Amino acid sequence: MNSYLNKTRPSVYCPGCTHEKITKGLDKALVKLNLPADKTVIVTDIGCSGLFDTFFNVHALHGIHGRALTYASGLKLANPELNVIVTMGDGGLGIGGAHVLASCRKNLDLTLIILNNFNFGMTGGQYSATTPTDAIVGSEFLNHAEIPLDICAIAQSAGATYIDRCSGHDERLPGKIASAIEHKGFSIIETLGMCTGRYTKKNPLTPKALDQMITDLPAKNGIIEKNKRPEYGDRYRALAKERKTFPEAVTIEKQTDLKNYQQQEVVILGSAGMRIVTAGDIVCYAGLCAGMNVSMKNDYNITVLRGQSVSEILISPEKIGYPGIESPSVVLALSDEGVQRRKKIFATLKPDTFVLKERSVTIPETNADVVEIDFRKFKIKKQDWALASLGVMAKKEKAINKAMLTYALKSRFNEKVYLIAMETIEKMI
Amino acid sequence: MALSFMEGNEALARGAIAAGCDFFAGYPITPATTIFNNMLNMLPPKGGICIQGEDEIASMGYCIGASMAGKKALTATSGPGISLYSEQLSFAIGSEIPLVIADVQRLGPSTGSATRGADSDIQFLRWGSTSGVPVIVLAPKDALDCYVLAVHAFNYAEEFRCPVFIASNKEIGMTRESFDLDSVTLPPIVERKMFSGDSYLPFEAEPNAAPPFLPIGGETLVRQTSSTHGPDGYITIDPDVIAQNQARLREKIHSARKRITLFEKDIKENSDTLIISYGVTARAVEDAGKTLESKGKPVSTLTLKTLWPVPEELLIETAKPFKRIVVIEMNLGQYVNEIKRVLCDKKIMFYGQMNGVLITPAKIMEVIENE
Numbered sequence: 032m033n034s035y036l037n038k039t040r041p042s043v044y045c046p047g048c049t050h051e052k053i054t055k056g057l058d059k060a061l062v063k064l065n066l067p068a069d070k071t072v073i074v075t076d077i078g079c080s081g082l083f084d085t086f087f088n089v090h091a092l093h094g095i096h097g098r099a100l101t102y103a104s105g106l107k108l109a110n111p112e113l114n115v116i117v118t119m120g121d122g123g124l125g126i127g128g129a130h131v132l133a134s135c136r137k138n139l140d141l142t143l144i145i146l147n148n149f150n151f152g153m154t155g156g157q158y159s160a161t162t163p164t165d166a167i168v169g170s171e172f173l174n175h176a177e178i179p180l181d182i183c184a185i186a187q188s189a190g191a192t193y194i195d196r197c198s199g200h201d202e203r204l205p206g207k208i209a210s211a212i213e214h215k216g217f218s219i220i221e222t223l224g225m226c227t228g229r230y231t232k233k234n235p236l237t238p239k240a241l242d243q244m245i246t247d248l249p250a251k252n253g254i255i256e257k258n259k260r261p262e263y264g265d266r267y268r269a270l271a272k273e274r275k276t277f278p279e280a281v282t283i284e285k286q287t288d289l290k291n292y293q294q295q296e297v298v299i300l301g302s303a304g305m306r307i308v309t310a311g312d313i314v315c316y317a318g319l320c321a322g323m324n325v326s327m328k329n330d331y332n333i334t335v336l337r338g339q340s341v342s343e344i345l346i347s348p349e350k351i352g353y354p355g356i357e358s359p360s361v362v363l364a365l366s367d368e369g370v371q372r373r374k375k376i377f378a379t380l381k382p383d384t385f386v387l388k389e390r391s392v393t394i395p396e397t398n399a400d401v402v403e404i405d406f407r408k409f410k411i412k413k414q415d416w417a418l419a420s421l422g423v424m425a426k427k428e429k430a431i432n433k434a435m436l437t438y439a440l441k442s443r444f445n446e447k448v449y450l451i452a453m454e455t456i457e458k459m460i
Numbered sequence: 461m462a463l464s465f466m467e468g469n470e471a472l473a474r475g476a477i478a479a480g481c482d483f484f485a486g487y488p489i490t491p492a493t494t495i496f497n498n499m500l501n502m503l504p505p506k507g508g509i510c511i512q513g514e515d516e517i518a519s520m521g522y523c524i525g526a527s528m529a530g531k532k533a534l535t536a537t538s539g540p541g542i543s544l545y546s547e548q549l550s551f552a553i554g555s556e557i558p559l560v561i562a563d564v565q566r567l568g569p570s571t572g573s574a575t576r577g578a579d580s581d582i583q584f585l586r587w588g589s590t591s592g593v594p595v596i597v598l599a600p601k602d603a604l605d606c607y608v609l610a611v612h613a614f615n616y617a618e619e620f621r622c623p624v625f626i627a628s629n630k631e632i633g634m635t636r637e638s639f640d641l642d643s644v645t646l647p648p649i650v651e652r653k654m655f656s657g658d659s660y661l662p663f664e665a666e667p668n669a670a671p672p673f674l675p676i677g678g679e680t681l682v683r684q685t686s687s688t689h690g691p692d693g694y695i696t697i698d699p700d701v702i703a704q705n706q707a708r709l710r711e712k713i714h715s716a717r718k719r720i721t722l723f724e725k726d727i728k729e730n731s732d733t734l735i736i737s738y739g740v741t742a743r744a745v746e747d748a749g750k751t752l753e754s755k756g757k758p759v760s761t762l763t764l765k766t767l768w769p770v771p772e773e774l775l776i777e778t779a780k781p782f783k784r785i786v787v788i789e790m791n792l793g794q795y796v797n798e799i800k801r802v803l804c805d806k807k808i809m810f811y812g813q814m815n816g817v818l819i820t821p822a823k824i825m826e827v828i829e830n831e
C-alpha cells in the first residue's frame with residue numbers, strides 16, 4: 032500500500048499545525064512497515080490529536096479524554112495480533128497520567144504517540160501538563176505558578192522499554208514512528224509541535240526552536256536498556272497458561288439423615304485469629320452433610336488480623352428466606368470483642384438458647400442456658416476454641432451432632448488436617 | 461441430592477462463565493472483590509483473560525476495548541466504583557458496547573460503609589450516565605439468582621449491545637449459601653448478532669434494534685467512537701441522523717421491555733395487599749408473607765428482578781386487584797418513585813431502611829399490620 036490515508040476525510044488542521052506533519056509521518060511509517068490495515072487500529076481520545084482516527088483506513092476507536100490507552104490495552108489483550116497505535120495530546124497525557132504510568136509498567140505491546148503542543152488547542156489554548164511556566168496561554172496566570180513535566184523522564188522511571196522524542200517537523204519522524212511500532216513492548220514517542228491556532232499566537236515557536244528544545248532536553252532515542260524485559264501480553268499468557276485447574280463449586284453430598292430437624296441459628300462470636308470463619312464453614316458443611324439448606328454471613332474488621340470476627344449461620348430443612356439471625360438457638364461466646372459486637376442479642380435470647388461461654392469471656396445478662404467452659408484446662412489453644420466448641424455442640428446435639436460434624440470435617444479438610452481437628456473435637460466429646 | 465455452597469459473588473462469577481464470559485477487568489473494592497478473585501481463578505484455565513486495572517476507569521476501558529474485539533466482558537465494583545465508571549458507561553451506552561457490570565452495592569453515600577449492605581445505587585445505575593439513555597438493571601435476591609441473572613445479563617448485553625447491570629448487594633454477594641446448582645436450568649445463550657453482508661456501516665441498524673457487530677481486528681474495518689455519530693461511525697451534526705440514533709438507543713430497550721421483565725410473584729386469593737420488593741429484601745418480604753398467611757392475614761408479593769427498564773405492564777396488571785400496595789426497599793425510597801409513577805391511581809405505602817442492617821420479616825409485618 033502506498034498510503035493509508037482516507038482520501039474522503041482529509042486533514043482539517045489549522046494551517047501550519049504540526050499535527051498535519053505527524054499525520055503524514057504516521058502514514059509513511061505504516062507504509063514503510065506495510066502493516067495490514069485490518070490488523071491495525073488507531074486509538075485516540077479528545078482534542079485536535081483525537082481526530083487522527085478519522086484520517087486513516089485502518090480500524091479506529093475514538094474514546095474519552097485520557098483513556099485511549101485503556102481501550103488500546105483491552106484490544107491488544109483480546110487480540111494480540113493487532114498493531115495498536117495510540118495518539119494523545121498533552122491534554123490526554125495530563126488527565127490520563129495514571130494510564131500512561133500503568134502502560135509503562137506493564138509493557139504491553141502498544142505504541143503511544145504523544146502530540147505535545149504545550150496547550151489545549153481545541154478548548155482555547157489553556158495550559159496543560161507540559162506548558163512552560165513562562166508561556167502566555169489562555170489560562171491567565173495559572174501556568175506561571177506550575178512547572179511542565181517531562182513525560183520521557185517519567186516514562187523511563189515508570190519502566191517504559193522504548194522512549195523516543197523528536198520535533199514533529201523532524202524528517203526522521205516516519206522512521207522513528209516505524210521503529211517505535213516495531214518495538215515489541217510499550218513504546219512512547221513524544222513529538223513536540225506548534226499549535227498555530229492558539230499557542231504560537233503569543234509564544235514565538237518555530238521548527239528551529241523546537242529542534243533547540245529537543246537538543247536542550249535529555250536525549251531519548253529508543254530502547255531503554257535498563258528497562259528491558261518481556262512483553263506483558265506474552266508474560267501474562269505464559270503465566271495464565273500454568274493455571275490449568277478450573278475451580279469447581281464446593282458441593283456436599285447428603286450423608287446422614289435427620290428426623291424432625293427445626294431451623295437452627297448459630298452465632299459464633301470471636302476475634303481475628305480464632306478461625307471463626309472456618310468454624311462457621313464447618314457448621315455449614317455439617318448442615319449440608321445432613322441435606323439441610325444453609326447460609327452464612329461473616330462480619331470481621333477490614334484490618335483482618337485484628338478485631339472481632341463474627342459468623343452467623345442458618346441451618347434449615349426449608350429453603351432459607353431472610354438470611355439474617357432472628358432468634359439464635361446457639362451462641363458461642365469466645366471473645367469479648369465478638370460479644371461486644373453483638374451485645375444486644377443476649378437480652379433477647381430465649382431460655383432454651385444454648386450459650387457456650389469461654390471462661391475468660393464476659394457476657395451481658397441473659398435468660399439463655401449458659402454453659403461455661405475453660406478451654407485452657409483442656410489444653411486447647413485459643414485458635415482452636417471455636418473448633419472445640421463445635422465438639423461441645425455435637426456432644427450436646429445443639430444444631431449439629433457428631434455424625435454431621437465428622438462428615439463436615441472430612442469434607443472440609445484433607446486427611447491430615449481432619450485427624451488433627453478430630454483430636455481437638457474428641458477432647459470435648 | 462448434593463447442594464453447592466457458595467457466596468453470591470462466586471455464583472455470579474460462575475454464571476458469567478456459564479454465559480461464555482471470556483474477559484474480566486476490575487479493581488478491588490469491598491464487597492465486590494470476590495467476584496474478581498473468582499474470575500481470576502476461573503478464567504485462565506478456560507483460556508479467558510482476567511486483568512486488574514490501575515483504577516476503575518481503566519478497568520472499564522479494558523472491558524470496552526476487549527468487547528470491541530469481540531470478547532464477552534465482565535467487570536465488578538461497588539457504588540464508589542460505579543461513580544468512577546460513569547464516563548466509560550456513557551461511552552458504552554451511547555456507542556453500543558456490550559458489557560456486564562456487577563454492582564455489589566454497599567451503604568453510601570460516597571465511601572460510606574465498605575462492609576454494610578444497602579440498595580444504594582438503584583436510581584444511580586439508571587441515571588448515572590449522560591443523556592438519559594435507558595439501561596438494563598437486574599436485581600438478584602440470592603446466590604442462585606446471581607448465577608442465573610448473570611446469564612440473562614450477558615444475553616441482554618449481547619442482544620441489545622449495551623451495558624447491563626447486576627444490582628447485587630453486600631448481603632447477597634458476601635453471604636454464603638446452599639443451592640442446588642445442578643438442577644438449575646439456565647436460559648439459552650444469546651450471541652452477538654454478527655454482520656453478514658457487503659458494505660458494513662458499524663451503526664446501521666433497524667429502528668428498534670442494535671446494529672449487527674463486527675470486531676475491531678477483523679477483515680472489515682470497524683470504527684468505534686464516543687462522539688455523536690451517524691451509521692458510518694463518523695461525527696455527524698445532521699439533526700435527523702442524530703434524532704434517529706437517539707430514538708433507536710431508547711427504542712431498542714423500550715420495545716423489548718416486556719420480554720426482559722424478570723420477576724417472581726405469589727398472589728394469594730383473599731389478600732388486599734400487594735408487597736413489592738427486590739433484592740435481598742424480597743426474602744424478608746416472602747418470609748413475612750408466610751407468617752402473615754399462617755395468621756390468616758394473607759398478603760401477595762411481587763419480587764422484581766428486572767428493575768430497569770421499569771416493568772410497567774407487569775406492575776399495572778399485577779397491582780390491579782389490590783387495594784393497598786406496599787413497597788419495601790433497603791434505602792430511603794428510590795424505586796418506589798417508579799412504582800408511584802406507574803401505579804398513579806393506587807395508594808402506595810413505603811418502608812425503607814438505610815442503617816447497614818437487613819430489614820427483618822418482623823419489621824415488615826409491623827408495617828403491614830399497623831397501617
Ligand code: SF4
Pocket residue numbers: 043044045047048049050079148152153225226227228229230
Ligand atoms: S487548534 Fe492548534 S492543535 Fe488544533 S488544529 Fe489548530 S493548530 Fe492544530
